[in-house]
Amino acid sequence: MINSKIQGQVWKYGDGINTDVIFPGKYTYTVTDPAEMAQHALEDLDPSFAHQVKRGDVIVAGKNWGNGSSREQAVTCLTQAGVGAVIAASFARIWYRNAINNGLLALTCPAAVDALQHGGLVEIDLAANLIKTDVGSFSFPPLAPSVQIIIAEGGLIPYLKKQLKP
Amino acid sequence: MNQTFVEKILARNAGLSEVTPGQIIDATPDVALSHDNSAAIAKIFRSLGQARVKYPDRLAIALDHAAPPPTTQHAQNHAEIRQFVAEQTIPHFFDVGRGVCHQVLCEEGLIYPGVVVLGADSHSTHYGALGAFGAGIGRSEMAAIWAIGQLWLRVPESIKIMLKGKLNSWVTSKDVALTVIGQLGADGGLYASVEFHGAALSSMSMESRFVFPNMMAEMGAKNAWVAPDEVTFAWLEGQGIHQREKWVAASRELWPDDGANYAATYTFDVSTIEPQIACPHTVDNVKPLSAVSGTKINQAFLGTCTNGRLEDIAVAAKIVAGRRVAPGTRFIIIPASSQIYLAALRAGYIETLLEAGAIFESPGCGPCMGNHLGIPAPGEVSISTANRNFKGRMGTRDAEVYLASPAVVAASAIAGQIVHPTQIY
Numbered sequence: 001m002i003n004s005k006i007q008g009q010v011w012k013y014g015d016g017i018n019t020d021v022i023f024p025g026k027y028t029y030t031v032t033d034p035a036e037m038a039q040h041a042l043e044d045l046d047p048s049f050a051h052q053v054k055r056g057d058v059i060v061a062g063k064n065w066g067n068g069s070s071r072e073q074a075v076t077c078l079t080q081a082g083v084g085a086v087i088a089a090s091f092a093r094i095w096y097r098n099a100i101n102n103g104l105l106a107l108t109c110p111a112a113v114d115a116l117q118h119g120g121l122v123e124i125d126l127a128a129n130l131i132k133t134d135v136g137s138f139s140f141p142p143l144a145p146s147v148q149i150i151i152a153e154g155g156l157i158p159y160l161k162k163q164l165k166p
Numbered sequence: 167m168n169q170t171f172v173e174k175i176l177a178r179n180a181g182l183s184e185v186t187p188g189q190i191i192d193a194t195p196d197v198a199l200s201h202d203n204s205a206a207i208a209k210i211f212r213s214l215g216q217a218r219v220k221y222p223d224r225l226a227i228a229l230d231h232a233a234p235p236p237t238t239q240h241a242q243n244h245a246e247i248r249q250f251v252a253e254q255t256i257p258h259f260f261d262v263g264r265g266v267c268h269q270v271l272c273e274e275g276l277i278y279p280g281v282v283v284l285g286a287d288s289h290s291t292h293y294g295a296l297g298a299f300g301a302g303i304g305r306s307e308m309a310a311i312w313a314i315g316q317l318w319l320r321v322p323e324s325i326k327i328m329l330k331g332k333l334n335s336w337v338t339s340k341d342v343a344l345t346v347i348g349q350l351g352a353d354g355g356l357y358a359s360v361e362f363h364g365a366a367l368s369s370m371s372m373e374s375r376f377v378f379p380n381m382m383a384e385m386g387a388k389n390a391w392v393a394p395d396e397v398t399f400a401w402l403e404g405q406g407i408h409q410r411e412k413w414v415a416a417s418r419e420l421w422p423d424d425g426a427n428y429a430a431t432y433t434f435d436v437s438t439i440e441p442q443i444a445c446p447h448t449v450d451n452v453k454p455l456s457a458v459s460g461t462k463i464n465q466a467f468l469g470t471c472t473n474g475r476l477e478d479i480a481v482a483a484k485i486v487a488g489r490r491v492a493p494g495t496r497f498i499i500i501p502a503s504s505q506i507y508l509a510a511l512r513a514g515y516i517e518t519l520l521e522a523g524a525i526f527e528s529p530g531c532g533p534c535m536g537n538h539l540g541i542p543a544p545g546e547v548s549i550s551t552a553n554r555n556f557k558g559r560m561g562t563r564d565a566e567v568y569l570a571s572p573a574v575v576a577a578s579a580i581a582g583q584i585v586h587p588t589q590i591y
Binding site (some may be wrong): 017018019020021024025026028029030032043044063064067070072075088092094098101102115144146155156160161164 | 213285310318352559560
């Protein structure tokens with residue numbers, strides 16, 4: 001379940017960050033424990049990330065975050081590492097779907113991406129659709145209603161469990 | 167209203183008269199593909215409390231990503247999948263050695279014009295080559311399809327790519343696909359349905375056409391489509407399937423209307439294209455081959471769902487015949503399927519390639535995503551016919567991967583450095 005307010009430190013990366021550097025393909029059939037997935041988060045992009053990330057921290061990235069493989073571990077390694085949200089200029093579609101389906105907030109907001117700096121602080125107010133930074137607030141488009149329902153239930157599987165309950 | 171291919175096929179699938187981009191629909195896939203990730207999907211499926219898969223005959227499961235298994239852990243993963251397949255009586259199961267899922271499903275007659283495929287694999291865009299709708303999804307989504315048979319999809323915008331002109335010698339569909347990705351960028355088709363049209367396609371073999379929708383995953387596309395024609399139908403009939411009337415009718419019904427709405431239209435004159443190469447570490451870092459000619463390589467890899475077909479092995483055999491792979495260079499070849507492997511054997515290509523010093527491995531994905539069968543050492547350089555060259559893709563972040571056509575890869579294996587085929591042939 002996503003909190004209505006997320007507050008944390010910014011981990012900022014560039015354009016075109018792909019799933020292979022978020023979660024390497026060589027681990028896809030050998031690392032099955034979610035907690036262990038977190039230890040490999042962003043391994044080939046920023047080896048310091050997995051050791052230093054704190055619960056509620058926010059990844060901020062440029063265009064086409066999460067392009068490449070359909071591997072869902074590229075989302076679960078981040079949720080397991082405690083990442084509160086990802087803000088990007090744009091998202092690759094399978095990563096974006098995987099984020100929604102795992103209850104991870106993924107916000108498209110190029111203006112906020114430009115404003116936020118690595119190591120800075122950010123606050124996301126979901127009720128107000130606002131990203132608050134040191135240099136001002138940025139609004140993001142509200143999530144589609146069908147997506148809001150899935151996120152409110154904590155992801156596709158918890159949502160389906162409720163639906164399928166006899 | 168005039169509609170594009172994707173608008174027509176998704177409307178038909180959802181039982182609606184028409185749909186518009188941005189609309190969310192419930193799709194009911196005809197084929198739901200998964201591979202070595204099926205054990206993980208089964209775990210999520212079981213957590214939903216459903217005893218049976220809703221439509222077992224719509225599932226297709228192929229073991230290809232680490233096949234045969236390189237470690238006990240990979241073997242255990244396969245064992246769990248076989249157990250699930252038996253439990254749920256899944257008819258379309260393709261065990262180790264049959265080949266890469268995307269090639270195998272096409273050969274097995276599961277894919278033809280009008281089919282809707284959702285796959286737990288990003289290169290599920292592949293199926294558009296046969297006039298089907300194919301899109302990649304995640305593992306949780308596949309578990310949901312196993313349970314309820316449906317999944318929400320957003321109707322994408324459409325992009326039209328016109329290919330005109332005639333290919334020069336030694337230029338292939340791979341070079342054209344790399345040109346398109348290089349020019350439009352890795353997000354040039356983000357969320358979009360990419361349609362391929364034009365006279366240049368008509369003269370291409372079905373084997374060559376598969377490259378376009380396959381590679382569109384690297385442009386961010388949701389799905390891609392190649393206009394079906396006689397070549398498509400003849401290829402399907404070559405697989406021993408005879409349903410021409412059905413294919414023709416579906417192709418006609420789903421043919422994009424004149425005046426349909428496209429977010430963008432691009433025209434490429436393929437006669438102006440020379441061999442292309444995607445340089446480390448992104449697929450849109452595309453240069454003319456001449457820009458990196460002479461780069462020393464340690465490994466050349468020919469295979470994958472992108473370029474591991476018979477014509478790819480044939481051109482490699484033609485180039486290496488009577489020559490030797492350069493000392494210090496490994497030339498690894500993995501046919502995309504057992505059918506291709508056997509055909510290459512019967513045609514004599516394998517003998518020619520083995521005599522030249524190439525290495526053949528069993529059909530599957532091989533080293534494409536760094537699982538096994540040809541992982542480079544740190545500092546090494548590979549040239550590959552695959553579709554991705556991301557940092558760490560083949561196993562180590564300290565290796566470089568170049569992507570090119572089968573002809574360029576084979577010629578480079580002989581030269582021990584990146585070369586144009588004419589430099590050795």
